Amino acid sequence: MIVVTGAAGQLGTDVINELEKRNIPHIGIDIADVDITDEAKIRNYLMEINDKFDVQAVIHCAAYTAVDKAEDEPELCYKVNVVGTENIVMICQDIGAEMIYISTDYVFDGKGDVPYEVDSTKEPMSVYGKSKLVGEEVVIKSLEKYYIVRISWVFGNTGNNFVKTMLKLSETKDEINVVADQIGSPTYTIDLAKLLCDIVLSEKYGVYHATNEGYCSWAEFATEIMRVSNASARCKINPITTEEFPTKAVRPKNSRLSKSSLNIAGFKRLPTWQDALERMIKSSATIET
Numbered sequence: 001m002i003v004v005t006g007a008a009g010q011l012g013t014d015v016i017n018e019l020e021k022r023n024i025p026h027i028g029i030d031i032a033d034v035d036i037t038d039e040a041k042i043r044n045y046l047m048e049i050n051d052k053f054d055v056q057a058v059i060h061c062a063a064y065t066a067v068d069k070a071e072d073e074p075e076l077c078y079k080v081n082v083v084g085t086e087n088i089v090m091i092c093q094d095i096g097a098e099m100i101y102i103s104t105d106y107v108f109d110g111k112g113d114v115p116y117e118v119d120s121t122k123e124p125m126s127v128y129g130k131s132k133l134v135g136e137e138v139v140i141k142s143l144e145k146y147y148i149v150r151i152s153w154v155f156g157n158t159g160n161n162f163v164k165t166m167l168k169l170s171e172t173k174d175e176i177n178v179v180a181d182q183i184g185s186p187t188y189t190i191d192l193a194k195l196l197c198d199i200v201l202s203e204k205y206g207v208y209h210a211t212n213e214g215y216c217s218w219a220e221f222a223t224e225i226m227r228v229s230n231a232s233a234r235c236k237i238n239p240i241t242t243e244e245f246p247t248k249a250v251r252p253k254n255s256r257l258s259k260s261s262l263n264i265a266g267f268k269r270l271p272t273w274q275d276a277l278e279r280m281i282k283s284s285a286t287i288e289t
């Protein structure tokens with residue numbers, strides 16, 4: 001049995017869908033079922049599942065993900081991303097389950113223009129990034145059988161994301177200013193979910209970076225969103241600098257993640273981000289924005 005936390009979230013939804021497709025027994029949990037920060041409740045909840053079904057792995061997608069808000073409420077961000085993770089880790093330790101911990105490009109400082117390797121120096125620049133790094137450390141310290149998968153710029157059909165925001169804005173605006181000096185890789189939840197299922201079945205424990213192939217700026221991503229959704233003629237993307245679009249949390253300018261760890265372990269890398277974007281937009285003529 002595989003348990004997926006954050007099962008109602010952007011990534012968790014597609015992980016559940018993929019497990020379903022592969023007929024892999026699974027249970028999804030989210031905050032409506034149980035709060036992962038409540039040590040006693042999450043322990044009882046997961047122990048009961050384990051007594052009935054023998055939990056082999058937890059794919060831990062639940063997280064506090066409001067990057068800017070986290071600067072104003074660091075305690076809550078830490079509670080979910082660190083204490084919540086610690087609670088799940090301790091249960092995994094007790095029942096001998098392995099864990100996939102989903103992490104982020106925000107654990108790096110975003111300086112330079114070279115892709116980060118899995119063991120590059122971690123220097124998070126935001127409350128959210130720090131909390132996710134401490135979450136990683138908790139996993140590494142306490143478990144032998146773990147996978148840490150760092151991802152970036154997530155988009156999918158569930159919840160809010162950059163693609164949906166751009167599509168929505170393009171309905172009413174004839175130009176949108178978008179940051180052009182932050183470079184990274186979009187990650188499509190449908191593609192990532194497949195890889196996460198391959199990883200969880202592999203016993204190839206360790207740290208991975210997993211995004212769609214290719215790098216772009218947010219402005220290039222937005223331009224492609226307009227092109228694929230046939231909105232280019234009515235909505236222009238204006239490239240701007242990070243300084244022209246200040247945000248509470250510092251975003252890494254360089255979010256490039258090297259995928260060499262996937263190669264070494266023999267996992268298939270994800271399709272290009274352009275291919276993923278095209279599939280997302282075309283598969284859903286009326287994406288709920």
Ligand SMILES: NC(=O)c1ccc[n+]([C@@H]2O[C@H](COP(=O)([O-])OP(=O)(O)OC[C@H]3O[C@@H](n4cnc5c(N)ncnc54)[C@H](OP(=O)(O)O)[C@@H]3O)[C@@H](O)[C@H]2O)c1
Pocket residue numbers: 005006007008009010011012029030031034035036037060061062063064065080084102103104105132151152153154155159
């Ligand atoms: N989104 C990105 O661009 C991005 C980039 C890099 C890494 N990541 C990582 O990828 C993972 C999945 O992200 P996502 O985009 O799918 O996030 P998401 O859509 O925000 O999903 C997270 C889920 O966790 C739930 N949750 C929050 N606090 C909880 C608690 N105390 N107990 C139980 N469940 C709780 C959320 O419920 P509520 O919605 O009710 O709070 C939500 O359903 C996270 O680990 C995130 O850090 C995301």
